[in-house]
Amino acid sequence: MLRKLLALAGLFALASVPAFAETTQAPLKAPGWSFSGPFGMYDQAQLQRGFKVYSEVCSQCHSLNLIQFHNLGDPGGPFYNAKYPNPNENPVVKAVAAGWPRQVPDIDADTGDPIHRPATTADVPTPPFPNEPAARASNGGALPPDMSLLAAAREGGPNYIYSLVAYGYKPTPAGITNPPPGKYYNEIYPGDLSSTWAGKGDVPPGGFIGMPPPLTNCKVTFDDGSPCDVDHEAKDVAAFLTWASDPHMDQRKQTGSAVVIYLLIFSGLLYGSYRAIWKNVAH
């Protein structure tokens, strides 16, 4: 059941929707993830493809402010290579940083003049907009959220991102009176259309989102020959964003299995000790 009105929706839907409205959305699609379940791990090839989708499509509008390039080479990350325990030495990571399309605003250390320099592995990917008003001005007033924690910050996580991008966009239902200009009907994007609904039957689920449908078939092509239809692009980027918001998941689950096994053995030993110590006590 949906509980959230997104921060973004809160800001932009307030004019037409009461603050505590009951929002609705269509059921999320769950494509099945390599990282589901207690033993599920990230699929490195999928993370690499997802990062490519982020770099070529999402990063046009969405920042990734909590990730530094070297994180891409951390264990469990898209470009981890056991040969480079220090990800700053990983040539792929270095190449990604140096080749990032937007250079890093900085100052010249000698003159103090503002300059732009190529990114290093210690930098955050330079965001598409210098500040929030600039981001809003370029997006019809909507603020594209930072993507570092997007998967953690949405009910349904990767299923939400995947469903919204791959399946959520539908033609505006005929019974909607005055759809907001410059916005797109999306049945996954939480909203409340009851006030604009003049059609027959139930109010359609979802709401109007500021983001145009971001993906088309083979907008991004994959070097490993994976299919590049919208479904796969969306799945891969959702996996990448899940990694971005929870980069230590592989390590967490592996450690967890060892801890639980240890505790089971330890509990067994303690139970045996308990039985031995209490053997002669009537209780």
Next chain:
Amino acid sequence: MSGPSTYEPKTAFERWLDVRLPIVRFSADLLDFPTPKNLNYWWTFGGILAFCLIAQIVTGIILAMHFDPSGAGAFNSVDHIMRDVNYGWLIRYIHTSGASMFFVAVYIHIFRGIYYGSFKAPRELLWLIGATIYLVMMATAFFGYVLPWGQMSFWGAKVITSLFGAIPVIGPSLATWLWGGFTVDAPTLNRFYSLHYLLPFVIAGLVALHIWALHVPGNNNPTGVNVKSQSDTLPFHPYYTVKDGFAASVFAIMFAIFVFFLPTALLSPDNSIPANPIATPAHIIPEWYLLPYYAILRAVPDKVLGVFLMGAAIACIFALPWLDTSRARSMRYRPQAKLYFFIFAADCLLLGFCGAHEPDEQFIRGLAGFTLGDSNINSFVWVSRVAALYYFAYFVLITPILGLREKPLPAPESISSPVLSHPAAAPTGAAAAPEKKG
């Protein structure tokens, strides 16, 4: 400590120490403390709670080394702990899951105390100290939840502190004083951080008093019958250290499953969005352990009355030793009280369930119902009202009246006597485990 000390200093150093600071004697007496031999697994939660407190303090101290309690930096510093600090994710998830584990254990501990009458004379003060610990725990948990400075932190703080603003006359000034301004903002975060670091040590001090107050009358036990002789008891060590240790280890398995496999199950996704004072989340829901009170608060249309009832709900716990009129201690010998107790436990769970839902949401989906008063009868607000009514009735009507009217079943002469007649003690016994209550 009850009973004379049996400690004999063995070395010259121990003898020297014993007449100056008898710390070894103190520890030895704690370990040898005569404990009823019939304590069941419900009694292991005291030790489990000590484990929880230590886990929270240790992980909390480490988190504090990396946390930035400023309005601008708090959210990102928590993210920094999760991403960049070595095993920071582990330390933080132990701390966040640990808070919930702490409350699971404390609720079991409290219900155990109610069921077996552990609050009755001469343990009233023990109970009051325990209730105070619970109250301080709730405050600590609330302050802690605010620190990551996400959306739910901010709006949760706003809702809870606004409750104090509802108090007549002094409310508005009190709220301003709590906030350090005219709304929840960076100064609020700073003071909550300071208090969140202080209160666990207050809890630790109260725990010391709690254990001291326990060691004067000694433990209650499932029969509620007082210890009559030495044969009723066992030294705490090794008998209960090993039993508590086993229980704590099993508890730690559940704890670990949450930390490693379900770390966000009890966190709100909204808290991964930085605090934004101009965007209200659709539903502001407190942590699960506060939900029963939240349901009571929202059951009444009037905010002042709601706050008053919420306070009264906690006050009832404090007043329990003087509300229960029954002379029988354990409900094992009070079949009627037992029935009302289990309804009460289910009622508390129901209140928690109601607290997680919107008041006007349908309780049974698809059932039309009819309007009674201000809302539909088939809505969470009406279920909350009925459940809240039972909550208060249990304390102020059922407990005092039943205590006077109910004739308890005969309790055993001593702790040792039911042991001998216990089904598990019979040679053919393939019956229930001896730890199970009878």
